[in-house]
Amino acid sequence: MAKRVSATNVTAYYGGFKAIENINLTVEPKTVTALIGPSGCGKSTFLRSINRMHEVLPGARVEGSLTIDDQDIYDRDVDVTAVRRTIGMVFQRPNPFPTMSIFENVVAGLKLNGVRKKSILEDAAEKALRAANLWGEVKDRLGKPGAGLSGGQQQRLCIARTIAVEPQVVLMDEPCSALDPISTLAIEDLMFQLKDKFTIIIVTHNMQQAARVSDRTAFFSIEKTGDPGRLIEYDNTQKIFSNPSVKKTEDYITGRFG
Amino acid sequence: MGETPHRSADAGTGGTRVTQSHERPAGASARMAEAPVSTRSPGGTGLGGGGALPRSRKFGAERAFRGLTLAAGTTVLVIIAAIAIFLIAKAVPALRANTENFWSYEGWFPNDPQPKFGIGALAFGTVLSSALALLMAVPVALGIALYLSHYAPRRLGTALGFLVDLLAAVPSVVFGLWGRDIFSSPVRDFSVWLNHHFGWIPLFGGEGPFGASVMLGALVLAIMVLPIITSLSREVFLQTPTANEEAALALGATRWEMLRTAVLPYGRPGIIAATMLGLGRALGETIALALTLGITFGISFNLIQNGGNTIAANIANAFGEANETGRGALIASGLVLFAITLIVNITARAIIYRRREFTESAA
Numbered sequence: 001m002a003k004r005v006s007a008t009n010v011t012a013y014y015g016g017f018k019a020i021e022n023i024n025l026t027v028e029p030k031t032v033t034a035l036i037g038p039s040g041c042g043k044s045t046f047l048r049s050i051n052r053m054h055e056v057l058p059g060a061r062v063e064g065s066l067t068i069d070d071q072d073i074y075d076r077d078v079d080v081t082a083v084r085r086t087i088g089m090v091f092q093r094p095n096p097f098p099t100m101s102i103f104e105n106v107v108a109g110l111k112l113n114g115v116r117k118k119s120i121l122e123d124a125a126e127k128a129l130r131a132a133n134l135w136g137e138v139k140d141r142l143g144k145p146g147a148g149l150s151g152g153q154q155q156r157l158c159i160a161r162t163i164a165v166e167p168q169v170v171l172m173d174e175p176c177s178a179l180d181p182i183s184t185l186a187i188e189d190l191m192f193q194l195k196d197k198f199t200i201i202i203v204t205h206n207m208q209q210a211a212r213v214s215d216r217t218a219f220f221s222i223e224k225t226g227d228p229g230r231l232i233e234y235d236n237t238q239k240i241f242s243n244p245s246v247k248k249t250e251d252y253i254t255g256r257f258g
Numbered sequence: 259m260g261e262t263p264h265r266s267a268d269a270g271t272g273g274t275r276v277t278q279s280h281e282r283p284a285g286a287s288a289r290m291a292e293a294p295v296s297t298r299s300p301g302g303t304g305l306g307g308g309g310a311l312p313r314s315r316k317f318g319a320e321r322a323f324r325g326l327t328l329a330a331g332t333t334v335l336v337i338i339a340a341i342a343i344f345l346i347a348k349a350v351p352a353l354r355a356n357t358e359n360f361w362s363y364e365g366w367f368p369n370d371p372q373p374k375f376g377i378g379a380l381a382f383g384t385v386l387s388s389a390l391a392l393l394m395a396v397p398v399a400l401g402i403a404l405y406l407s408h409y410a411p412r413r414l415g416t417a418l419g420f421l422v423d424l425l426a427a428v429p430s431v432v433f434g435l436w437g438r439d440i441f442s443s444p445v446r447d448f449s450v451w452l453n454h455h456f457g458w459i460p461l462f463g464g465e466g467p468f469g470a471s472v473m474l475g476a477l478v479l480a481i482m483v484l485p486i487i488t489s490l491s492r493e494v495f496l497q498t499p500t501a502n503e504e505a506a507l508a509l510g511a512t513r514w515e516m517l518r519t520a521v522l523p524y525g526r527p528g529i530i531a532a533t534m535l536g537l538g539r540a541l542g543e544t545i546a547l548a549l550t551l552g553i554t555f556g557i558s559f560n561l562i563q564n565g566g567n568t569i570a571a572n573i574a575n576a577f578g579e580a581n582e583t584g585r586g587a588l589i590a591s592g593l594v595l596f597a598i599t600l601i602v603n604i605t606a607r608a609i610i611y612r613r614r615e616f617t618e619s620a621a
Contacts, residue, residue, distance in 0.1 A: 089508040
């Protein structure tokens, strides 16, 4: 249920602007990998190119090769919707569908895949909500609007919605940046549990968070504004935060720049 | 600044600990503490300055504006009440003079010595032609709106949106003349074809003549309400949060599935409101229907035979030669139209209200 993600010479553009250049990186199955770096260094762009969400923006495109278990997701014959079902995504701000109930939100992805049978949907919703540590809080009000939950609950609802379709890889784009510390802790605990089943890649601005949750850490940076972001160092989290091999990484994690 | 309050606090505790002779230094240090504040906001009139709070003003821009808005709101009520009183006062004598049942009689002869008129056929024709117009216009309008907001390249979308808005500015008499003189001939051909192949369905039955029918009137109406519904729906669709659209796409939705999952449900109240505005225009449309319909006074579901009539079209056609009772009868029909519009609007509100839990949290 988890796959290896490999990027080879990935370069991404927004129209004429090159946002990231020649990213090479391999993420092992059932690990948590954190992408850190200063604002504008392209870590979110890289994350969004992993499930082909980058190309949703007008004029945006990706070059290079990205594979999950040796299948190129940018291959001409690959169905982009299948890629996104295989590689789920949790966004920076909780974004439950405002017109849907909690239950409808969780099963939205399954319904898109043509699952109609009520009993299957109910089982899947309970499973996903339990996995997202939300079941106890919402089981008595599944019919209420998802947008009526607190921010942290909404984000866990979004995680439940993402994992309900049973993806292989889960991408998280600063999932805790809009949340308070308690909700953040709940999500971090959740990541520990989820990595038993999924490959998780998380973008975070919070270096303590990266150190707490991730097995491997990739540090991205830019030379100056307008330059493309590059992967500076990618190693075990332990090593990055105790003894990084590149001076720039050390400067960043010790707070001397960025 | 930082240490001044600290010192005065010390002096205060000193004051409580010893005797009255210490009051003076405590007071002095309190004055010292005030001094920098007053130099920062000279005269004490600045925001958050020391001294007593100013009294609230009895008369000012705040109150004046409040009065203005209240007056504006009241004006609406006064105008509506005045119109209602006028309509009822004019309608009641005519309704008294009516020698037939106002609700069920199929005909309009209020100018006769024995006035005979009934609203049934007119009200039926009004609702039928408007409903038919919406049935044709809403799907097309939503299609155009979705294309303009989510499929068309941005510049093309803006240009086309402008053209659609332009269509709304065409006077209804132009639509009416165009419908009567040009559009009626293809509609007649189409009606003949429908009658030939689908004559067994009562909607398309009849012996003819065809052309100046409910179908023609409803088609012209549909074209007239199209720009309103399109324009409003497009605005609503454009307001869908990008985060929700991306959420749907990231779950593996195709473009159309994304529209169905995120955009259409989000726009639902807006679509209903847009449809109601279109319906309001269709129900009240006068001259375009007076020119295109065949003007008969019968209740019939036949869509393609010459015929059909609406309350507003009847007012336009009959007002010129109406006598006192005739005008009263037309005003009574206007009241019925008003009631129909009211019922439609209340129904729409009820539909939106039923889902308020979801739409409010969406806002």
